[in-house]
Amino acid sequence: MHDYLVIGGGSAGCVVAAELARREAGTVMVVEAGPSEHHPLVSIPFGLIWLLGSRRDWAYRSAPMHAVGGRTIAIPRGRMVGGSGAINSMVWFRGRRSDFDGWNVPGWAWSDVEPAFEAVEIHLKPSRMDDPHVLTKGLASMLGAKGQTIPTPEYESAGVVTNNVVRGRRNSAATAFLRPRTEVEVRTGCEVDALIWSGDRVSGVRLVDGGEIKAAKGVVLSSGSIGSPSILMRSGVGPQDHLSRLGIDARIEAPEVGENLHDHPGTGLHFEGSGTGYGLELAQWPAWAWAPFRYVLTRTGRLASPTVEGSAFFNARGDDAEPDVQSHFIPFYLDWQGRKYPLKSGYFADVCLCRPKSRGSLRLMSKEARAAPIIDLGLLRDDSDLETLTAGIERLRALLAKADFGPRRAVEAHPGPDVTGTALKDHIRGNAGTAYHPVGTLRLGGPVTARLRVDGTENLWVADASVMPQVTSANTNAPSMMIGWKAAEFIAEDAAWKGPDQNKPCWAVTRIWPKPMPHARSSNEWSMGWMTTGSMT
Ligand SMILES: Cc1cc2nc3c(=O)[nH]c(=O)nc-3n(C[C@H](O)[C@H](O)[C@H](O)COP(=O)(O)OP(=O)(O)OC[C@H]3O[C@@H](n4cnc5c(N)ncnc54)[C@H](O)[C@@H]3O)c2cc1C
Structure with missing residues (x-):
């Protein structure tokens, strides 16, 4: 019996668990389906390419989606302590200020979330890569004077990203928050099936293997945008007709x-070309052979690369308006023909929409926890998304042509510079993927209140990316951790004010609020982007 159970030890879950413990809200246990994060491929930044599809990845696939030619696409999700933040590219962006103001939810405006970002960053220590590839260094020049800044979704910008890598090792929510709090118990290999109810209160969880774990004060769902709504629906919280069709008591x-x-x-x-980006061409074999020694000795080199080294934000149509697309730059040759070890070199750059209009939905396949849910991302369902992506690719080509890549410039090999206009739209429909940033399935102001409590319950909260009403304009790890921080704040406040066994005066909670460290940077200084498209998996 613990006071709080945190279901899922991912980006948000690690933060909420550690912060609940630090605030002395009660005893805390993290219940995680996957194994621990203690594996060299998790800590070595480049290791992520082997984690995709491994036992540390839920490796979901979407349902076939009409607007992308009936294709299904890969939806990787971290399945270990650290969650998707232990499998990701470590790109660190808070998002755009107006993202949070635009959520229009009391307590979640930019001025409300900024202190939480600052508090998270004191632990995460995001910084720019020590030795990015020379191509990544050249990226900033594609926007001329605007490029000479740290990339940020606030305005047109390009350059080397900031990431949560410390001394050449991944610094995830698990490393930075959870593990230092040794008083938090972490149970791995425990997949939660459903919640156990006592009236409107949740008294614990039932595991897939039939075991049960009790909670004295409450349960926090931090199983991510796919896991949290699935657990809720299996527990009878969801659309009634859907649940009754599956034989679940609503x-x-x-x-x-x-x-x-x-x-x-x-x-x-x-892009492809000998002597350009990193790749497996013969001439680079000595460098690959030396890479592990270099990494061990200096924590630098190609194994210290989180793959996404650069990013750019720009307006797809070149209007003098705010950026509507983000590009991620990977100075590695990524194959598009299904070969595992192509003997080539080159680089890759994508275009992602900052604020897509299309929406999808998630439903259960069955009431069995082991059955993967039906995930319809609704990709490109709104025509304007395809229009903006097409314009974005055209502008990216024009901008990359201006980048100072010197003799390392490669040629566009796929889809090829001749693919434009209607052919480019067809290509996008046939190839588009996502940045692996699913959000919104339990949005704030919808099933979840502004204080992160599941509406209609007393002691059940959600703290993960699923609560974002709209996806932020850049990568979603930082906002997910910010949500974890805010959740701990709300839950600890509720415990201090309302708990019948609480003798502490409420000032005890405010007193332990961490003061911003003198070196905490201003909001504009952090920014970076990550991602791959479906083509990376
Ligand atoms: C391959 C990849 C690359 C990415 N790159 C970046 C990047 O570079 N920068 C960035 O900002 N964002 C990136 N993201 C996105 C970012 O990592 C996520 O948005 C963020 O980690 C989401 O945090 P979360 O807490 O909502 O969920 P998660 O971190 O996914 O945590 C959910 C946790 O719950 C556990 N869980 C799920 N179901 C159950 C259950 N039934 N019982 C028990 N436990 C359960 C999972 O195993 C997992 O540990 C990437 C994501 C992926 C997959």
């Missing part, structure tokens, strides 16, 4: 559970 009619699913759609350009 407890709380919540028609919006699983709705509003969206992600950043994207598609990329592949």
